[in-house]
Amino acid sequence: MPIDWLAPESSYRSYLQxxxxxxxxxxxALIATSYFTGVYPKHLVPLWIIGLxxxxxxxxxxxxxxxxxxxxxGYAKTAEGMHLKRGAMIxxxxxxxxxxxxxxxxxxxxxxxxxxxxxxxxxTAGSGGADLTxxxxxxxxxxxxxxxxxxxxxxxxxxxxSHHE
Amino acid sequence: MSELNWQRTPLITIAFFLFKQLKQFxxxxxxxxxxxxxxxxxGKNASWLPFALVGGYLVFVLINAVLSQxxxxxxxxxxxxxxxxxxxNRKHLTLNYDRIQQAEIHQVWYFxxxxxxxxxxxxxxxxxxxxxxxxxxxxxxxxxxxxxxxQSNTAENASTSNDASEPSPAPVLEKSFSSAEIVRAGIIDNxxxxxxxxxxxxxxxxxxxxxxxxxxxxxxxxxFSSDLAWLMxxxxxxxxxxxxxxxxxVISLLTFHDLKxxxxxxxxxxxxxxxxxxxxxxxYPKLQGVxxxxxxxxxxxxxxxxxxxxxxxxxxxxxxxxxxxxxxxVVDADFLATFCRQLRIPAAASVHWQRLSPLALLGxxxxxxxxxxxxxxxxxxxADTGWVGITTAAVVWMLxxxxxxxxxxxxxxxxxxxxxxxxxxxxxxRRGILSRDQNxxxxxxIQQIDLRQGPWLRLLGFAHLILHTAAGSETIRYLPASEAxxxxxxxxxxxxxxxxxxx
Numbered sequence: 240m241p242i243d244w245l246a247p248e249s250s251y252r253s254y255l256q257x258x259x260x261x262x263x264x265x266x267x268a269l270i271a272t273s274y275f276t277g278v279y280p281k282h283l284v285p286l287w288i289i290g291l292x293x294x295x296x297x298x299x300x301x302x303x304x305x306x307x308x309x310x311x312x313g314y315a316k317t318a319e320g321m322h323l324k325r326g327a328m329i330x331x332x333x334x335x336x337x338x339x340x341x342x343x344x345x346x347x348x349x350x351x352x353x354x355x356x357x358x359x360x361x362x363t364a365g366s367g368g369a370d371l372t373x374x375x376x377x378x379x380x381x382x383x384x385x386x387x388x389x390x391x392x393x394x395x396x397x398x399x400x401s402h403h404e
Numbered sequence: 405m406s407e408l409n410w411q412r413t414p415l416i417t418i419a420f421f422l423f424k425q426l427k428q429f430x431x432x433x434x435x436x437x438x439x440x441x442x443x444x445x446x447g448k449n450a451s452w453l454p455f456a457l458v459g460g461y462l463v464f465v466l467i468n469a470v471l472s473q474x475x476x477x478x479x480x481x482x483x484x485x486x487x488x489x490x491x492x493n494r495k496h497l498t499l500n501y502d503r504i505q506q507a508e509i510h511q512v513w514y515f516x517x518x519x520x521x522x523x524x525x526x527x528x529x530x531x532x533x534x535x536x537x538x539x540x541x542x543x544x545x546x547x548x549x550x551x552x553x554x555q556s557n558t559a560e561n562a563s564t565s566n567d568a569s570e571p572s573p574a575p576v577l578e579k580s581f582s583s584a585e586i587v588r589a590g591i592i593d594n595x596x597x598x599x600x601x602x603x604x605x606x607x608x609x610x611x612x613x614x615x616x617x618x619x620x621x622x623x624x625x626x627x628f629s630s631d632l633a634w635l636m637x638x639x640x641x642x643x644x645x646x647x648x649x650x651x652x653x654v655i656s657l658l659t660f661h662d663l664k665x666x667x668x669x670x671x672x673x674x675x676x677x678x679x680x681x682x683x684x685x686x687x688y689p690k691l692q693g694v695x696x697x698x699x700x701x702x703x704x705x706x707x708x709x710x711x712x713x714x715x716x717x718x719x720x721x722x723x724x725x726x727x728x729x730x731x732x733x734v735v736d737a738d739f740l741a742t743f744c745r746q747l748r749i750p751a752a753a754s755v756h757w758q759r760l761s762p763l764a765l766l767g768x769x770x771x772x773x774x775x776x777x778x779x780x781x782x783x784x785x786x787a788d789t790g791w792v793g794i795t796t797a798a799v800v801w802m803l804x805x806x807x808x809x810x811x812x813x814x815x816x817x818x819x820x821x822x823x824x825x826x827x828x829x830x831x832x833x834r835r836g837i838l839s840r841d842q843n844x845x846x847x848x849x850i851q852q853i854d855l856r857q858g859p860w861l862r863l864l865g866f867a868h869l870i871l872h873t874a875a876g877s878e879t880i881r882y883l884p885a886s887e888a889x890x891x892x893x894x895x896x897x898x899x900x901x902x903x904x905x906x907x
Contacts, residue, residue, distance in 0.1 A: 319900030330862070332855040334892055336899040339851050339906075363851040364715060364874045370852055395903070 242322055244313035247356075251312070251375025254354040255305035261350070263297040314373045316384070321361060323371050335371050338395050339363045343385050347378065357381045361388070408479035408486055413539035417476070419514050420522065420538040421469035429465075478537055480548065485525070487535060499525060499535060506685065507549040509542075513679035521545045525552065577667040577746055579739065585707075586663065589733035590656030592702045592709060596648045660733055667746065672712070674730060684730045689905060690714040692849055693875030694747060696740070699839040707734045710743065713875035748828040749844055750820045755832065757816030761882040763866060765812045769805060776801035811837045817880055819847065831871065833878050845873045848902040853892045857885065871895075 270289060273279040279286075308327040315322040321340070324332040340361050347357040359381045360372040376384065443454055468491070477488040487497040506526040515521060515538075523537045523545045540548070661678035673685040697709040712730040735743065741751070776797055783793030814836050821829040829847040834840065854870035861867055867888040869880045883891070 320896045329856065329858045331857075332889075332892070333852060334854075334896045335852040336850075336896055338900055338903070363872070370872075 242315045242317060244315050244322075244324065247309070247312050247314070247373075247375025248377055250354045250356055252306060252309040254351060254356060254375065255309055256301045257354070258350060259300040259305055260297065263293065263300065267293060309375075312374065316387070321371055321373075321388070323373055325374075333371055335361060335363055337388070337391050340388065340392055343388050345381055345385055346372075359384055408481060410477045410479045410486075410488070413473060413476055413478070413537070414518075414520065415473065416515065416518060416520065417539035418469045418473045420512070420536075421472040421476075422465060423512075423514075425465045425468055429461075476538075485537070485548070487537070497535065501552045504552045506687075507552045508683050508685065509545050509549060510536075510683070511677070511681035515539070516679075516681070523548060575666045576669045577665065577672075577742070579665045581660070581663040581665075581734065583657065583661075585734050586657050586660045587653055588705050588707055589660055589709075590653030592699065592705065592707060593656060593733060594649060594652040594701070596645065596652055656733065663733075665732065669746075672730065674732060686712050686714040686730045688747070691747070691846065692873060693846075694744075694749060694844040696842040696844070697839070698836075698841065702734075703838075703840065707736055708740050709733055710735055710740070712747075715874050745824075748822045748824060748826065749830065750822050754823070755818045755820050757818050757834065759816055760812065760880070761866070761884075762812075763864065764882040765809065768808050772801065772804055772808065807837055811835065814840070817878075831878070843876070843878065845871070845875065845878070846906075847895070848899055848904065849873060849906045850895065850899055853895055855888055855892055861885075 270279070270293070274281075274286065304327050308325070311327065311330060312325045313323070320334050320336045322332065322334050324330065341364055342362050344360040344362070345357060346360055351357060355377070356375050357378045358372050358374050359376055361370060363370045373381075373384070443457060471491045472489075475489065475491050475494075479486040483501060485499045485501075487495075487499070489495045489497070504525055508524045510522040510524055512522060519542055520539050521542055523540055525535045525537070658678045659682075660676045663674060663676035665672065665674050667673070670688045671685060672688070673683060675681065675683045691712060691714050693713040695711040695713070697711065698707075702708060710732040714730070732743070744751070780794050780797035783789045783797055784791075787793060789796075814834070816834045818832050819829070820832060821827050831845045831847045831850070832842060834842045850871050850873050852872045854868075854872070856868040856870060857866075861882075862885075865885050866882045867885045869883050869888045869891060871878050871880070880888075
């Protein structure tokens, strides 16, 4: 049975671009500080070369990488579990059975608030961190999905039901 | 709420808090290396500084232990144990009996002459905690433990609605391990070999022998002829190694002395120890993984090591969570078969091992084939080692390639289910170059399934399948992409429709 993948909001692409731009600006600030404090090895790598590299990397990440990642990202809730696919170069499709979800968390960072999107993180008993995080959801939709999931978890058939089937 | 009768633990429990603090220090010692480096640098000018710090720390530990004992209060109610802890941050913890997953009685060596024990309690939930109540008398600890486990068992029985529960069934499995077996365990789990590997590095780095040992020897023992000195150095080294080897056996004899395994079919318990008696146990419904380990020494001795994982509250890193895993350090083939049958693990003959695609071999071999000539060229032209360098590079290449091939050949995975009545489906992986390890996971307890595909794999139409369980994750590499997708779907469905409790 093929899975009906749902795409994240289109503002998620802008969010990814803004985030990579922000990261690159931090790197630029670091380079600038090292230049003005004299730590930067001017005689080894002239400033224009590092500038060129910086521009290339920035363009790569914010134009190519972010859109590619956005295009592949998708999530789906089927009868048996939550599915998430993500990744730009290395693609990952993750499936979590609904009856293994321990708790659900709604998350929204400062930057995400600016773009009007939120994340929904689901945890299982397996690993330490968040196990499945659906990015780029409208806050309302994320809340709705959260309620749905919690409802499903709460109404999980107990062992007796399956024994008597 | 009825009035709680708050009690303080006996004075001797100061020792417990003292050891707890020291243990924490030892486990965190690697994080403190930068601090030590700082002290070392600063200490060049002020030789009193290290002493002041060590002294200060010892005073702190002592005061901390005394205060911890003063402020540790417990109260036993009908439905829960209440704890009040903390010197500055007061904590009030309520442990309800029906939430308790596990309760163990630890008999530590410094409590044993006084007939006191430590009760260790695991509570349920992902924010679960392991709590220890020190200094209880044996009878009280046993009573408490009985009450806790009864409560949680009745809760469990009510939810699984099994047939009328028998109060105390006779043990279905009982096994004592002789001292000869424990000596074998000491040989199998000998840290000497790890120690050697760790030792070789600093020795090769510091030229210890040339810079320090030799001048010292020449300065202090000029009556020594150099031939004798060498003989003696070798003798000292060999005897140190022999000492380490036997030391490990002694440690194993102490920790696993009088090891006794009992089981009532659901609950498994291993009790052992010469000085401190510790009990490790697990309950079958909570089992998350069974690990059968056979390293080269174990294979030569025809023994195996069994470890069983059950869901445990998250132990903060570096506090020895692994040490508490249920372990049988040495079992022979017969008992391994019996134990596996008890755990509903299918017999070895019924497992059809599947190998990874030869592509899995190609990946690492390609990298090696790329790297080896580069190193050979570097050795020949830059490092100027001549033909010796090239030959070494070639030999190392062949050796590594052999190891890669061997590890690929020995790797296998399979999906098997037991033929016995309460059928259990398993996912099993075997691996090892010289060792033979098997990891068994109950299939319905898988937590999540990943499909991973890098650019290189996408080009070939393959994917890695990663299965995450509560006891660790396993990767099946280089499956045809369509097959991997199908398996992922199939298992997710299977797990989702299985409503048996998994923890």
